[in-house]
Amino acid sequence: MRGRAWLSRHRDPVIAALAAVGLLGELAVYDAADLSRAAPLAAVAAGALMWRRTQPVPAFLATWLALVALTRYAPGIDNSSTTFVLIFFITLFSLGAHTRGLEVVVAVPLVCLMTAWFVLNDGDPLAAGDIVFGTLFVGGPWATGLALRLRGDLARANRELVVQQEERAARAVAEERSRIARELHDVVSHAISVTVLQARGARRTLDSDPEAARHALDAIEQTNTAALGDMRRLLAVLRDTEPDGRVDPHAPQPSLAHLDDLVDHVRAAGVPVALEVSGVDRDVPPGVDLSAYRIVQEALTNVLKHAEASPTRIRLEYAEDALTVLVVDEGSPRAMASGEPPGHGLIGIRERVAVVGGDVEAGPNGSGGFRVRARLPYSLEDS
Template sequence: MPRVGLVREGSGGRFGSALGTLTRTLRDDLWTARPDPLPRSWRDWQPVLLLLVAFVVFPIGIIGVNEAIWQYGLGQGLGVVLGAIPPLAVVCSVQRPVRAWWAVTVTMVLVAVLARPQGSQMYPWTGSGIALHAAVLFVLALRMRPRIAAEALGISVLAGAVCTLAASPVHNPDLYRAAVIFCVTVLVGAALRGRREARTQLEAQTELTAEERARRTLLEERTRIARELHDVVAHHMSVISIQAQVAPHLVAEPSEALRENLIGIRANAVDALAELRRVLGVLRSEDDLSSAMRHVPQPTLDRLDELVDNVRGAGLDVETRITGERRALSPGVELSAFRIVQEALSNVLRHAPGATIRVEVGYQATGLALRVANTAPPAAGVVAGVGAGAEGGGHGLLGMRERVAMLGGEFADGPIPGGGYEVVARLPLGSGT
């Protein structure tokens, strides 16, 4: 093939590719693109805004209908239709700016093709047509990206120029005046849109800064609480641990029961110190509590026997019953189940000393069932137990409910026949991962 043919074929291919890209861009921008969401002030006053726009453009629409009928010779039927479309398009542009622009542009072309101007009438737009077309372009520039507004502006002016040249190739100042008006309205609309976007970004940044400040304040408060807890509680727990370790050596021939109780006191004090340090680490962490907790060892139901033994060592009779296939669960379910049982047992220790406790754990196909119940304590007139923490000064039941609610489970508590109290919880196995 001759070299010239190759050059022509290559040039034609590049031109076709560029034309295809331009067509796709215009189709995406001027057919399928969605406008920006209406500003909140527009949404709040949208009915009033539509009525106001209709009130303003209605007189202009009447003028446009009269122009189309009497000055451009379109006849009453066609003149009413083509004269009414632009004002209706202005009202619709609040919600559908691109479609409204298409409506006024097509209407302008139809008027230019079908009109028979009488004398020196404006062409290709009527006087009212220029005003209404500019209004639609203004709203479009407010609601759409600047590139789309520029494309709509260019097509509007180009369509007017083609109609003018087709009708009369002589100089037509009406086209220049319309182009200047359209450019000004689009520039003003784009500037207002840019100002609105800048204000929105500033508000978002201000909100983000406020959230960061609140987060920093919370972190500082947590650090202060952690420091105070460490200074006060950790010191006393350390003293308890040391005293429990030294106490057997201060008594001549201490009994085995005394030794075991002191060993239990020291073990509980050491465990409490470890738990306290873990919580203090979470309080000092800059991460979210849930993410910080994932980086430290969490108690699970594997330590249930150890927990029950501690309560038995305090003098309570505890019976445990585990049903179903015992297996490892998600960390959130394991931790919540352990804490619920732990809090229930602690409430019995505080509020129903001497009561008999029954702990039931049921491994089911879709959930984990927990039940902690205690009999009435020996002391006459006392009706308390696993749920009493919520009735007194603590937050036992509240904490249990919150844990169950976070996992999407079910929780119930209340007195049981014959005296005593029970807490029942069901945790779905698919939560808490």
Template structure:
């Protein structure tokens, strides 16, 4: 449809150019030129044959976009015949100007220069072959300037069109790059949320499972102790739901709410005493000790340290065995934060059972902040999860 409309427009333009050219051919005959004081020497009066030649010179305008240079060359024969038969040079110059503009606008520089040369040669041949009137050098210069100006206008349009196409292509590339960045950011965010959810669910569900087992064992013998265990389960469940709601809420809020969610309070080293108390209630004897002078930590390192302790204690609760003890050590050094979780449980025998998705996620967290993670059994028995986070500028 687009090609058909283009051909239709060019055909209509050819009809208009032919009509105007024939009208000028009829109106500006030798009598009219003499009446205006223009010297005419042997110029032939307009007739039907000359009008046909004028129309033939305008017909190629209909092909100006598809074959512009060929159409321009096709006008050379009728224009030369008009000059040879004495009708005067430049009778059909309007069609030549349109085709010269089309060549400059729709073809490369080499072809465009060839079109300009064809136009100049055609005018020169017409002026030499049919000297119907003596033209001054100034008139020839004006015609040459007009031809060059029309050619320059066509080249300017082509360059502008190419510039706009480049802008569109650049905008499309930027849009594709932005879409790729958005997909990568979303994938990273999904990975982060998956790690957060795993840490929250694994820890709280493990605590609730241990407490439920304890409540079941003492339900008949000591209902009050069972009631305390059930209350602890309820409290742990509420904590889990609150953390999960804060994490998943990011997925269904707008951008400003996302920013508020990202800036919202996250658990950190300051919350380790509450975590240790929760683990003691679940049946894991947990001791928390701090070494060095505590100081504010970067938010990412603070959260990663908390999640590491949470995952380490959760694994100790699951795998260390009954009566095991855990020690959490947070050491503040000048340029490093050392976080260590140790237990005296199963030890090397439980190494294969302690390498789950949670520890893999902790490894990713520690690597994200340039830390060093070591996980494995202790020489004298037990298991250790340790991470060292580098701190910059005294943080």
């Protein structure tokens, strides 16, 4: 494992050393015209590969000029030496794979010049086939390196895009949880305030009006039972979120009592909305009440953004142990085909449902529209 890591860190010096040994070895058995001058040129041509990644253009120029000069002192070495050809390919590949920006602009004419040199020195007479072969022989390695580099850049860009999308989604979750925490904090604070007032009233009427005191104690029990569930939800949210304080702490929290106003507002924006209520309308815990309102609000916002104001149906189903919220829109074929991203609305809905310990289903309804169904239990099980 250590040997592999070392080789990965010193890959280019190893390649340069092997190329130098191979080329010098072939020169030793080759009948060079001037071996004393050819050997240093071979060392320069191979040694320049050490900088093929960090300085691809200078490394290419050094290797190319050394190889061209080598053919003068060792005529025919370019046709008989395997190492010569390998160095030739490696330096061209590296010129395509490791140049960026202005270096690419410089690399293109260098490749063209090398192609012309190769074709003109390939022999006489010059033929069209020689030009095609020379272009492929010289341009092929460079183009391969360039294509692999562009492919790698695209893959990295895609990975960075995925990371950015995940970070945006994580921020959206944190912001939604922060808002939920603030709202639940206000709900619990209100419950505690009501409890204090009821306790004061019970204390004052305990002797003079026991029945009134009993009613006050009943109200305290009911209020604190609901507040206990909301407190559990609040603590669950605060485990991962800190409030940022950007919301007015004195602003009243909406509830299902304000749902008609919300529906009227959306209708005024051009969305035909039908509101249905089934079951016995009952007082639900404030946290569930607030979450139900926010879920409907977020679903209607998504209709305005992504469903081109298509007809929408809202249904509230009150059961003994839970409130079910259903929002269904008819959708729009043009909107569905546009592929517009849905944003973070569904993240908010899922976070709302998770806070109250419920479950949610969200997705296409099979007829071109979208359907959101959330079940919100009135109480959380003790853990």
